[in-house]
Amino acid sequence: MTTRPKEVGADRPVISLRDLCKEYGVSDLAVHALRGVNLEVERGDYLAVLGASGSGKTTFMNIIGCLDVPTSGRYLLDGIDVSFLDESQLALVRRRKIGFVFQSFNLIPRMTALANVELPLAYAGVRNKQRRQRALAALALVGLADRSNHMPNQVSGGEQQRLAIARALVTSPTLVLADEPTGNLDTAASADLLAVLDRLSAAGRTIVMITHEHDIAAHAKRQIHMVDGRITEDNRIVGLADPPPLLASSMVAS
Ligand code: ADP
Numbered sequence: 001m002t003t004r005p006k007e008v009g010a011d012r013p014v015i016s017l018r019d020l021c022k023e024y025g026v027s028d029l030a031v032h033a034l035r036g037v038n039l040e041v042e043r044g045d046y047l048a049v050l051g052a053s054g055s056g057k058t059t060f061m062n063i064i065g066c067l068d069v070p071t072s073g074r075y076l077l078d079g080i081d082v083s084f085l086d087e088s089q090l091a092l093v094r095r096r097k098i099g100f101v102f103q104s105f106n107l108i109p110r111m112t113a114l115a116n117v118e119l120p121l122a123y124a125g126v127r128n129k130q131r132r133q134r135a136l137a138a139l140a141l142v143g144l145a146d147r148s149n150h151m152p153n154q155v156s157g158g159e160q161q162r163l164a165i166a167r168a169l170v171t172s173p174t175l176v177l178a179d180e181p182t183g184n185l186d187t188a189a190s191a192d193l194l195a196v197l198d199r200l201s202a203a204g205r206t207i208v209m210i211t212h213e214h215d216i217a218a219h220a221k222r223q224i225h226m227v228d229g230r231i232t233e234d235n236r237i238v239g240l241a242d243p244p245p246l247l248a249s250s251m252v253a254s
């Protein structure tokens, strides 16, 4: 058991996994998707999770994102044991602690950019004026201040994904979780998106990004490799360049 101080805990890991296992199905037919994963992710770290298709990345992400629970083992998220919570408890933890960025953006089509970004704050009960201020600040952070009244289909794919990042950030989550965030983007839009993540990381955000592309993973501070439900490599990347100061292409375009 841990002897860390119980409150505040700026020094406690954001993610702590102990011998985490996930099986789908039972007995002889069970698929062992995770086979004893141990991992600590410190506050402010930027982790890329690499691995071939079928290695367990999505299962891993679903569990650390509190979308699913492990079959055995322990998961502490920001010091809270979430291994055995029920669906409504998991939903609460998700809303409070995690900002999701999915490959497919998941924006609401009939709502403006601003309203999409405000939505998590509305769920959290934040009042109108403060909601607006925080959403506008998040939009500015991803270089989309001038797109606040556009509908999602009136902006480019890259801008939609940055909108999704603004929405993920606006609640100041403990953890930003990105699943193949550049999967549907072209090279220029990917570069802009990675620049946003680099800046978030430089600002102290904790980020976990799932990807199967090595040049995308190269932006992280640390890379883990998954093979057949296990972590086989865990490398800290040294000598990272400073993140680019601003989004060059979007600034020119606006
Ligand atoms: P990845 O995201 O790296 O491709 P997954 O976590 O999706 O890996 O899958 C890991 C293993 O678990 C694979 O063998 C996959 O077929 C299996 N699997 C994933 N989800 C399910 C499920 N809902 N039911 C049964 N098997 C599953």
Ligand code: MG
Pocket: 054, 057, 058, 059
């Ligand atoms: Mg997957």
